[in-house]
Amino acid sequence: MEPAPGPARVVMVVPNRIDGDSRVQKAAASIAAAGWETHLIGVSVTGKQEPYEQDGAVIHKIPLPKMDPPRSFRRNAAALRYPLAYVDLERAKRRERHLKAARLELEALRGGGDVHGGVRLPLLAHRVGRRLERAWVGRRVRQTKQRERYLKRDGRLDRIERRWWGALLGDRAWRRLDIAMQRFELAYRPEIVELEPDLLHAHDAYSIGVCVRAAEHLRRKGKTVAVVYDAHEFVPGHEGLEPNKLEAQSRWERQYLPGADAVVTVSHPLAKLLKARHGLDREPSVVYNAPLAHPAPRPDPGDLRSDCGLDAHTPLAVYIGWASPERQIEVIVEAARLVPGLHVAFMVSRHTTNPYVKRLIALGEEYGIADRLHFRGYVDYEDLPRFIATADMGIHPMPTGSVNHEIALPNKFFEYCHARLPLIVTEVKTLSAEVRRLGNGEVFTSGDARSLAGAVERILADKDGYRRAYKDPALLEEYSWEHQAREYVRVYERLIGPAPSPSPGLEQALPPQALPPKALPPKALPPKEV
Structure with missing residues (x-):
């Protein structure tokens, strides 16, 4: 007799640390409470993977790899304009510290404090050498700082570059403008593939391409995967992002949103905007980021x-x-x-x-x-x-x-x-x-x-x-999360069917933080039943 199938495996992906993102934490708790096996992948800032269990979901925090920024027109121009600049400001600061240490050494020589040791150059030679070194390093440090200021500008050269890559590559131009998407994909893809999800839930724009591309990879291996895109904001209207990042994020979302099987968002006006911008057949479902109406009993927080x-x-x-x-x-x-x-x-x-x-x-x-x-x-x-x-x-x-x-x-x-x-x-x-x-x-x-x-x-x-x-x-x-989370459940049931063992009700099973996070050893993840 074949074993009874286990619950479908859901993997949520978010481009932040998870802590402080109440919508993401509540979403993971809701889906786990509804009966699906739930995993949540986010960013670790400790430099190592951090798996633990919280509110019925398994959390996977993963460090992002470091990558050099794209070789932009402005960066190439900066290399010609400031040829003596150090690789980065940190290297420049280290050289400045070296000069300060050398100055202390020269001070000791002036005072005759260094009485032990072998052959010493005359004091004048030390002073001349240090002066030349200060002049050389000082110039390089100044060029480094000037280059960093120059790189932060956004002018005609940058506008030309965005138009150039847009005309040449279309929406694939994101790869020439920002490396953040590739960093997230390099970090998250192995974990996603290892988990073999039945559904990928992409929170926010950075996650949509990561999930769609991972789903395509798994499908080529014979695995059926659905993708839900949870749009937390209207990307082209995002103020505060530098223009290259905004252009890259907008094109990334536009390229990969059609690969989502369902779209969810945070308000009805945003749902209308997304439908119009991306030519969707239907308006995205709306899940307000509302608080819990019935949180679990907790110590009195005061007032x-x-x-x-x-x-x-x-x-x-x-x-x-x-x-x-x-x-x-x-x-x-x-x-x-x-x-x-x-x-x-x-x-x-x-x-x-x-x-x-x-x-x-x-x-x-x-x-x-x-x-x-x-x-x-x-x-x-x-x-x-x-x-x-x-x-x-x-x-x-x-x-x-x-x-x-x-x-x-x-x-x-x-x-x-x-x-x-x-x-x-x-x-x-x-x-x-x-x-x-x-x-x-x-x-x-x-x-x-x-x-x-x-x-x-x-x-x-x-x-x-x-x-x-x-x-x-x-x-x-x-206006309660318990009410709003039902829309997630409806979307999931449409894509992967109902959970085999539904919870007694979201109102009773939902409240996050009922138990403290439970640490897991690396890779100590529950195997999926078949």
Whole structure:
């Protein structure tokens, strides 16, 4: 008698460290809870592979190999323009350290400290030699720094190069513009092939080509593999990427997205954009990055108001998320100055070392409100809604103008909703429309501190009124990860059939972090049953 078939094997691929990517972690936990054997491949920054088990999924962290950047037109021009430059800045710094050590040696000779040893050159010869070496190394170091600045530019030469390779290679031009895709593929391909998945789930644009190419490789060996592409953003609208990387990523996605058997994304406007850009037969499925409505029992994380040392009557706003100049968080500090007694808690990345956070602190000191600004790090995402629930409102000052901002329903929105906080958002299209539809917050003019201050005052005057939207249980049910994850299950069942041993229900089986990660020895992976 043949053994009963085991569950289909799912391998998720993500181009980051996994830690901090709540959508990816929740997705892996959801698919494992639904009954499929689940693996998640991400980046290791320790220089070695890190396998472990978490929330029913096996995690594989793999270091990325180092590769030289593409030999671009600008890089070739830099080699001619700065022929004396060192290979890189690190080599230049090492030579500068050598010169400092030589200077100390010369100082010892001047003082007569080096009295032991054999033949010594006259002091004058040492001084002349060191002076010549300083001049030579100094020139090379200057050229190295000049070359690095030159390489960071993007001008006519770079535009010509992008057009040239685009005309010559079409969407395959990505390989001449950025090496990141090849680094991910070199790292991940062996693990994917060894796991022999039934379904590959590509999170984000960098992963789509890696998964499609690996699936094609496995199919040539006789293995049937389905591919799901989970588009987290609209790649051509990605601000902050240097032009060559943006062009490469856009072409990479456009070349390999047609190889996906299903596409999932994070909002309905983005689904429409993807359908139009890639000529899809149907709009991608939508899975909001919503929080867990029923997290597993955990130790009490405390609450934000107590963490800030505030009583129940002190006005308190909260901002959670990445801290960078592009987020324009300083408008919150400027607005706090205009609202008497308002305290603001910033739960941000690297809150003690981030240069931008230090600038926000300095701005608060300049305005004389430093004692009303509270900076702290993240809490675990499953604890976040109840931790921030003691605030009076949540603020998201997302700047207008960017395509990705205009179409986004970010996880902050859902986290504030589950904390039952009134929201204050900018007039970005999708987010502001949802806040106005629900009546759970106010909209202010992006970058305008007075507009934000007015919104804060309106919410403080009627906090309970803005919270009425949360009395409808259907709203928070729709905005829960447990509800959203069902769409993943539907997509998977369409592609690889139902799991042979379905879980008792996502609501009961889903909560991540119920158990601490369990370390596995390298390659100690469960064999797939046949």
